[in-house]
Amino acid sequence: MPRILFAAQDARWDQYQAPLTAALEEVGLTARLDCDTSDPATVDYMIYAPGGPVQDFTPFTGLKLVQNLWAGVEGIVGNDTLRVPLTRMVDTGLTEGMVEWCVGHVLRHHLGIDRMLATQNGDWRHFDFIPPLARDRKVTVVGLGALGAAVSEALVALNFQVRGYARRPKDIPGVESFSGDALHAALVGAEVVILLVPHTPATEGILDAGALACLAEGAVVLNPGRGGLVDDAALLAALDSGQVGHATLDTFRTEPLPPDDPYWSHPKVTVTPHIASETRPETAARVVVENIRRGEAGEPFLHLVDRQAGY
Incomplete structure (x- = not known):
């Protein structure tokens, strides 16, 4: 059973837990979904947003994918400790x-x-x-x-x-x-x-x-x-x-x-206070879960970031 770590601000967990759980059920995927960073080696997939609890990806030795929660990836794309595929939010x-x-x-x-x-x-x-x-x-x-x-x-x-x-x-x-x-x-x-x-x-x-x-x-x-x-x-x-x-x-x-x-x-x-397009949990959760489903099925990830281009 894959483990999914929600690594964003604490307030976001309350917004995303239910939509992510529902999206996993929709595709028939059984997974452990949590926001506990204490056992990093067991994490398979990470849902990431800047300002969250993770800055160093080195301890996440089993990580397969980091799914950025926002469209912009400038807060993570230059992180030298990130050595696994990174996808951006296209929702x-x-x-x-x-x-x-x-x-x-x-x-x-x-x-x-x-x-x-x-x-x-x-x-x-x-x-x-x-x-x-x-x-x-x-x-x-x-x-x-x-x-x-x-x-x-x-x-x-x-x-x-x-x-x-x-x-x-x-x-x-x-x-x-x-x-x-x-x-x-x-x-x-x-x-x-x-x-x-x-x-x-x-x-x-x-x-x-x-x-x-x-x-x-x-x-x-x-x-x-x-x-x-x-x-x-x-x-x-x-x-x-x-x-x-x-x-x-x-x-x-x-x-x-x-x-x-x-x-x-x-x-x-x-x-306007950075509200032009807020990521909506209900629709974004489906994007996140589709990439996790693809990872488990051995299919290509959607919306991969070109690390050299920066997006």
């Missing part, structure tokens, strides 16, 4: 949540909803902003993995002009695709840019002064990806100059965002 619930957050904020800025709310003064005719149709609005999605592709497809369905950038060429119907060294080409004239690329050494500060200068004047920046993708000083300067009209930011280099951080008080910034 329908997580994807749906990300699509909803991104599309909601694109429409918010596209339709000028903030401007309407700020100028409701009783004058029926005071509001003189008529947004363009979606077909005339340019949106660039930086990162065309599972999340970026889903967001792009949803925006295409709403008739936005969608461009996408990825490390390798992608073929998504309705999306003009850029890759390799063509990031700036993908950003030229963009009125909305959405950051969904993984945070790796290659993408550190990818939205810098040069990238921001490519955008249409007054463009909107949405970052539900990772805080390290943004050159914060460059973004604040672009907001102050008007090159960027607004930034809606869900992820930051330091989280929780310190109370004295300038993003909190900037009039052109919306802060």
Whole structure:
């Protein structure tokens, strides 16, 4: 009987124990599921999240797989003690949540909803902003993995002009695709840019002064990806100059965002507390258990991380 260790924060155990147990029953897999780290050599599979009880994987001599609970793996991918396969979370619930957050904020800025709310003064005719149709609005999605592709497809369905950038060429119907060294080409004239690329050494500060200068004047920046993708000083300067009209930011280099951080008080910034797409226990549990089932059946794991690429 395989042993599964839940190695995340204590509060998460209460959220995940029942969904994981139910998912194991659904596939007919008998396993020992616990959060006890005292006997590491007996662990076959580990469900991991940063900030949990495990930093050194060396004692886990029987380990077959580490399943990351989140989509991002930057908190574990560089751990030299991890010598077994690592998989990342690719979950329908997580994807749906990300699509909803991104599309909601694109429409918010596209339709000028903030401007309407700020100028409701009783004058029926005071509001003189008529947004363009979606077909005339340019949106660039930086990162065309599972999340970026889903967001792009949803925006295409709403008739936005969608461009996408990825490390390798992608073929998504309705999306003009850029890759390799063509990031700036993908950003030229963009009125909305959405950051969904993984945070790796290659993408550190990818939205810098040069990238921001490519955008249409007054463009909107949405970052539900990772805080390290943004050159914060460059973004604040672009907001102050008007090159960027607004930034809606869900992820930051330091989280929780310190109370004295300038993003909190900037009039052109919306802060959301890393909620763009929370992993839902009910759907994530099925992803975790499917990989464990595959491990027991000798089948390939899903969503393996490329340790050199960083995701």
